[in-house]
Each structure stands twice: as C-alpha cells, then as structure tokens.
Amino acid sequence: MDIAAAARLCFAADYASARTKFRLACETLGVPLRSYENPKRGPAGEALATDVAWIGPADARFVVGMLSGTHGVEGFCGSGAQVDWLLDGGPASLPRDTAVLLVHAVNPFGWAWLSRTTEENVDLNRNWIDFTAPLPDNAGYEELALHLVPSEFEGAARAAADAALAAWRTTRSEEQWFRAVSSGQYRHETGMFFGGRGPTWSRRTEEAIIADHRLGGREAIAIIDMHTGLGPYGYGEPISHMPASSPARARVMRIWGESVTEPARGTSVSTLRTGLTAFGWRDLLGERLAFVTLEFGTFARDQVVEALRGDCWTRAQGLSADDPRQARIRAATRRAFYPDTDSWRELVLFRARQCTRQALAGVGEG
Numbered sequence: 400m401d402i403a404a405a406a407r408l409c410f411a412a413d414y415a416s417a418r419t420k421f422r423l424a425c426e427t428l429g430v431p432l433r434s435y436e437n438p439k440r441g442p443a444g445e446a447l448a449t450d451v452a453w454i455g456p457a458d459a460r461f462v463v464g465m466l467s468g469t470h471g472v473e474g475f476c477g478s479g480a481q482v483d484w485l486l487d488g489g490p491a492s493l494p495r496d497t498a499v500l501l502v503h504a505v506n507p508f509g510w511a512w513l514s515r516t517t518e519e520n521v522d523l524n525r526n527w528i529d530f531t532a533p534l535p536d537n538a539g540y541e542e543l544a545l546h547l548v549p550s551e552f553e554g555a556a557r558a559a560a561d562a563a564l565a566a567w568r569t570t571r572s573e574e575q576w577f578r579a580v581s582s583g584q585y586r587h588e589t590g591m592f593f594g595g596r597g598p599t600w601s602r603r604t605e606e607a608i609i610a611d612h613r614l615g616g617r618e619a620i621a622i623i624d625m626h627t628g629l630g631p632y633g634y635g636e637p638i639s640h641m642p643a644s645s646p647a648r649a650r651v652m653r654i655w656g657e658s659v660t661e662p663a664r665g666t667s668v669s670t671l672r673t674g675l676t677a678f679g680w681r682d683l684l685g686e687r688l689a690f691v692t693l694e695f696g697t698f699a700r701d702q703v704v705e706a707l708r709g710d711c712w713t714r715a716q717g718l719s720a721d722d723p724r725q726a727r728i729r730a731a732t733r734r735a736f737y738p739d740t741d742s743w744r745e746l747v748l749f750r751a752r753q754c755t756r757q758a759l760a761g762v763g764e765g
C-alpha cells in the first residue's frame with residue numbers, strides 16, 4: 400500500500416477508534432485476538448483492554464513483537480504502524496518458522512485519558528524494577544519535585560516554580576537536567592516519571608502475555624517497543640539498553656544496524672534510566688531477546704517536558720472528563736506525543752516498515 404494512503408487510513412483519533420481499527424483489521428484477515436481487560440474505564444465510559452494478535456505458526460521458533468502504547472498517549476503512533484503492517488500484506492509474507500506478536504495498547508488507561516502514565520500514575524517504562532530490593536534514588540529529582548509539579552498550574556505559584564527550575568538549570572548541564580527529570584523516581588507518587596510501588600496492571604499483563612504466548616520457549620525474539628516524544632520530528636531512533644558485549648546486544652546491532660543508539664555510550668536522544676521495559680523483558684527472556692525502543696521524535700524537548708508537567712498536574716488534581724483546564728492540558732499532551740499531520744504519519748510508517756522488515760529478516764539469524 401502506498402505510504403501516503405496508509406498514513407491516512409491506519410491511524411485513529413482516539414483510543415476507542417484505534418482499538419476498533421486494530422480489531423477490525425485482525426478480524427478481516429482471520430487473525431485470532433486475545434484481550435486482556437483492564438478494570439478501569441475511559442473518559443467516555445468505554446472499556447479498556449490490551450489486545451494481542453498472534454500471526455504465524457503456533458510453534459514458531461522465531462518471534463517478532465511490536466508493542467504500542469507503553470506510554471499511553473504515545474499509542475497513536477505504534478497502533479498506526481501495527482494496523483499498517485496488518486493491512487500492507489505483512490501476515491502473507493512471514494519468513495519460515497517466524498510469527499509476529501502485536502500487542503496493542505499496553506497501557507490502555509493512559510492512552511484513553513491522553514496521559515503518559517498508567518491508572519496508578521506510574522511510568523510503565525520505569526516500573527520494571529525488583530520491588531523487594533531498595534528503591535533507586537534520584538537526588539536531582541528530589542531537588543526539583545515541588546517545582547516540576549506545582550500546586551497551581553497557572554498564576555504566581557506556577558511562575559515561582561518556573562523561576563526555581565530556571566535557576567537550577569543555570570548551575571547544571573542539560574544532561575544533568577534531563578537525567579534528574581526523566582531517569583525515574585520512586586518517592587513522589589503524583590510526580591513525573593514515577594516508577595511505582597509495585598508492578599502495575601500493565602506490567603503484570605505483559606508478563607501474562609509473555610507466558611501465554613510461551614515466549615520463553617522460542618529460540619529468538621525481536622521486540623520493537625514504539626514510543627514518541629524524543630528526537631527530530633518523525634525520525635524513528637532504535638535505542639538499545641542491552642548490556643555491552645552481551646550476545647543480545649550483538650543481535651540488536653546485527654538486526655537494526657548502525658542506526659541503533661545506546662544511552663550507555665552517549666549516542667542516544669535518551670539517557671540512562673531505571674526500570675525500563677527492556678530490562679524486565681530481558682530478565683524474563685535472557686539472551687534470546689533483541690529489544691529496541693523505537694523512539695519517534697515530535698517537538699523540542701522543553702515543549703514535551705512542559706506537556707508532561709501538565710499531564711502530572713491533572714493526575715495530581717484527580718482526573719475529570721469535563722474540567723476545561725484538564726481538557727486544554729490533555730490536548731497539549733496529545734499534540735506533544737502525536738503530531739496529527741500526514742507528513743509525520745508518513746515518516747513514522749516509513750521507519751516502522753523498515754525496522755519491522757529488518758527484524759523479520761534478522762530474527763532467525765545468529
């Protein structure tokens with residue numbers, strides 16, 4: 400399918416219509432679906448679920464997985480790429496002994512409410528730690544916590560908070576700032592990038608998906624976890640957090656090539672972080688797993704951080720479907736993580752098709 404036509408066809412305007420689009424594409428192709436129902440509801444009372452499609456032989460030795468909506472509102476992007484793969488002939492052109500696992504809306508609550516976090520206000524991509532061990536510290540975040548999510552989002556309290564943040568930034572590098580804000584914190588449950596106090600529904604659901612699809616019994620697995628909000632507009636950067644000199648890291652490089660970046664080497668738009676999904680999946684699947692975060696750029700980093708401060712503030716206030724201030728903030732969050740233009744969508748599909756094709760070609764090698 401022509402990429403411009405696909406960009407118009409495959410993306411949806413909200414979680415509920417994206418879910419319908421994904422399910423319809425699966426039903427049309429005769430692909431069986433399994434749904435993991437979330438106990439919460441969306442703002443219009445709609446049901447929430449993570450929908451999972453398995454395409455290919457049940458006993459496939461090799462599996463390529465695509466995850467969408469780890470960060471709720473970022474799901475527009477990954478969902479569009481998943482629907483495109485289904486409608487663009489993906490299921491009919493699988494390599495031998497290979498299956499595809501599509502996990503649609505890993506965090507359906509966040510997506511439906513146009514928030515980045517889960518129903519527990521947890522950043523799912525900081526939630527994969529061992530909660531029986533001491534929680535990671537983030538001293539930089541401690542200094543910034545009250546200013547990042549002030550009591551009021553407008554007026555004098557907000558201005559004072561912004562001044563305090565600006566003063567902090569004059570004494571530190573950009574890298575220190577970005578790491579303090581975004582690397583993850585485990586103390587402020589209404590704060591930004593909060594990793595939680597225990598495994599979230601979404602994490603437990605991913606663990607169930609891994610077990611239900613017997614991924615532990617496969618020879619090799621390549622996962623593309625689709626995100627948005629960092630990097631140049633529309634460019635998809637494959638980011639690896641696999642340990643240096645591990646066989647899994649070598650496989651990542653073999654599959655996706657020299658465009659792969661690594662925070663550990665300082666080559667990525669991302670930074671070092673705790674509790675990543677990549678770490679959790681790696682703990683469960685080991686060296687057979689080649690995992691990349693495919694991060695699509697949207698707007699400047701400060702604009703994205705501003706949207707996230709609003710997202711956190713609305714969550715700290717308590718979600719309301721009819722509060723006009725929350726509606727404005729949600730619209731800004733949606734825009735920060737989903738530039739609603741055909742040109743951005745075309746860029747996404749170009750790169751998603753390329754990275755998926757590379758994964759399918761390379762998952763069974765080495």
Ligand SMILES: [Zn+2]
Pocket residue numbers: 469470473524625626627628
């Ligand atoms: Zn993300």
